[in-house]
Amino acid sequence: MKYPVAIEPGSDTTAWGVVVPDLPGCFSAADSGLDEALDNAHEAIAAWMEEAIANGQAIPRASSIDKLAKSGEFDGWIWAVVQVDPAWMDERAERVNITLPRRILALLDNKASLAGESRSAYIAQLALQTAVSP
Incomplete structure (x- = not known):
């Protein structure tokens, strides 16, 4: 399963911001660049899913980047995809x-x-x- 993430580029004085639009409240940040931002996004998604599963909540399906980008909410941000192993959500x-x-x-x-x-x-x-x- 692949989740789109919106990444707000950072600078020498600001962190890179990361938002996972399909998972309400799931966000992260990174100080050293895009690679760290994606690693931290993966950790944030894992933590979000673990909490949702523990609370009996459903895990939302991932949207397409095209659909999310058209909303305009993240204009100027970089879009990327984070791979999540579907077995992580399998309770069998x-x-x-x-x-x-x-x-x-x-x-x-x-x-x-x-x-x-x-x-x-x-x-x-x-x-x-x-x-x-x-």
Whole structure:
């Protein structure tokens, strides 16, 4: 899935501004240029989606750049596209087989029990807490 982003060019004294029009309130900035602006946009999109999923909100489909550019809201800005892995939005469970030392499994099971969760749910929570971007 590709999301268009509008980038307001920065200068020596101002940051580059980044807005993701299809995701209300999703924005970012960068100090060192276009590459950093796109990297930060990707992180902002990931954080926005994670929050939306956690709150049970739907993820809006991406619009075309042509449609967004015609609105005139971002005249003079640079348009780019940020690729997002669609699996990031897929909530279907998938069985996996992992190999861990028994000591680690015992630690996981103990912590999962203390948290009132299954091993799988506990591992998923750990992954979500440490996820930076899809």
